[in-house]
Amino acid sequence: MAAEISDVGNVASFYEGLGQVLNIAWGENLHYGYWEDDADDSTVEAATARLTDLLISLLDPAPGAGVLDIGCGVGKPALQLVAARKARVTGITISDVEVKQATQRAAEAGRSDLTTFRNADVQDLPFDDDSFDGAWAVESLLHVPDRGRALAETARVLRPGGRLVIADTVQRPPLDAEARAVLDAFRTSYHVSAYATADEYRGLLTANGFVDIDIRDISDKVVRTGMIMADAVEARRDELARIDGPEPVDQYIGLMRRAAASPGIGYLVIAATRDPASTS
Ligand SMILES: C[S@@+](CC[C@H](N)C(=O)[O-])C[C@H]1O[C@@H](n2cnc3c(N)ncnc32)[C@H](O)[C@@H]1O
Numbered sequence: 001m002a003a004e005i006s007d008v009g010n011v012a013s014f015y016e017g018l019g020q021v022l023n024i025a026w027g028e029n030l031h032y033g034y035w036e037d038d039a040d041d042s043t044v045e046a047a048t049a050r051l052t053d054l055l056i057s058l059l060d061p062a063p064g065a066g067v068l069d070i071g072c073g074v075g076k077p078a079l080q081l082v083a084a085r086k087a088r089v090t091g092i093t094i095s096d097v098e099v100k101q102a103t104q105r106a107a108e109a110g111r112s113d114l115t116t117f118r119n120a121d122v123q124d125l126p127f128d129d130d131s132f133d134g135a136w137a138v139e140s141l142l143h144v145p146d147r148g149r150a151l152a153e154t155a156r157v158l159r160p161g162g163r164l165v166i167a168d169t170v171q172r173p174p175l176d177a178e179a180r181a182v183l184d185a186f187r188t189s190y191h192v193s194a195y196a197t198a199d200e201y202r203g204l205l206t207a208n209g210f211v212d213i214d215i216r217d218i219s220d221k222v223v224r225t226g227m228i229m230a231d232a233v234e235a236r237r238d239e240l241a242r243i244d245g246p247e248p249v250d251q252y253i254g255l256m257r258r259a260a261a262s263p264g265i266g267y268l269v270i271a272a273t274r275d276p277a278s279t280s
Contacts, residue, residue, distance in 0.1 A: 011143045012096075014191050015073075015095045018249075018252060024236070024239075024240065025233045025236050029049065029076045030073045031048060032139070033046075033048045033225050047224075047225075051222070055167060056084050056085065063086040065085070067089045067135060068125075070122045070135060070140050070154065071093055071122070071138065072092060072098070073098060075098075075101070076105070078091045082114045090132070093119065099117045103117050123144060123146055123149045125154070130157070130158070130160070132158050134165075135157070135163075136164070139168060139169065141196070143191055143193060144193055147200075148204050148207070148208070151205060155210065160275065164210065164271070164272050164274065165270065167267070168201075169195065169265060170197055170198060170268050171195040171196070172198075172217075173264070178264075179263070182259050182265065195265070209274060211276075212271075213271075214272070215268055217266055217267070218269055223260060226257060227256070230254075233249060237249055237253075
């Protein structure tokens with residue numbers, strides 16, 4: 001338990017350090033972009049919003065539905081979900097800085113009535129059983145030390161029949177030496193827990209009472225993200241280095257380029273339903 005708490009603290013410091021830098025260079029959708037094909041010249045803002053749109057269509061909440069946003073960042077995906085579907089979103093993150101920023105963004109957007117943001121760890125959710133109609137985890141589960149426990153907690157707070165949508169970077173075996181080296185560097189530098197595989201996700205979801213599991217590998221649609229993100233950070237290197245120092249900025253640029261070039265690292269979008277016949 002002590003190890004987990006310290007891991008979560010490290011992730012929070014990451015989002016309060018380099019994460020803030022990325023917000024400036026990349027934008028407030030702190031997730032990958034979706035480009036249809038090589039001819040698609042959408043901006044980062046449009047491409048990241050398109051990924052959120054895909055997740056909204058998979059979650060498909062009714063107006064007024066209660067949705068848990070696991071790892072909400074600074075609240076941009078939550079606000080897009082509220083604008084599209086008038087859902088009531090509760091966002092959680094383990095960073096107090098992000099809670100404050102998300103709460104402020106929601107107030108500025110006039111959406112405080114439909115959003116709440118608070119500090120909580122997905123491995124130990126402070127909510128009653130069956131509290132939510134839906135949940136999503138957008139690029140947050142990669143950081144979680146015990147993904148099985150996170151999915152057990154998510155199942156517990158979802159009502160039977162509730163939808164879960166996950167977007168995550170994953171490993172795609174077989175891995176060559178370069179892919180292993182990049183994954184190791186992510187683990188040590190960015191507090192990423194071991195990257196999951198598609199099979200591991202299917203197993204964990206099944207073990208935690210999810211059914212109708214739909215796993216899509218959309219790596220080819222999002223692969224441009226790494227290079228563009230590295231370019232965006234590099235273009236503002238000196239300014240960003242003043243916030244968190246030059247070393248993490250340079251290391252990040254190099255690692256994102258290597259990750260983008262490695263077929264061993266992919267991206268999944270997953271939809272599943274908490275078994276309608278289950279009881280908490
Ligand atoms: C890559 S960011 C994604 C943010 C947001 N979902 C988005 O798409 O803009 C990962 C988020 O997961 C959160 N996170 C990491 N570990 C967590 C945990 N154990 N419980 C809850 N949130 C966590 C981080 O604080 C951060 O907000």
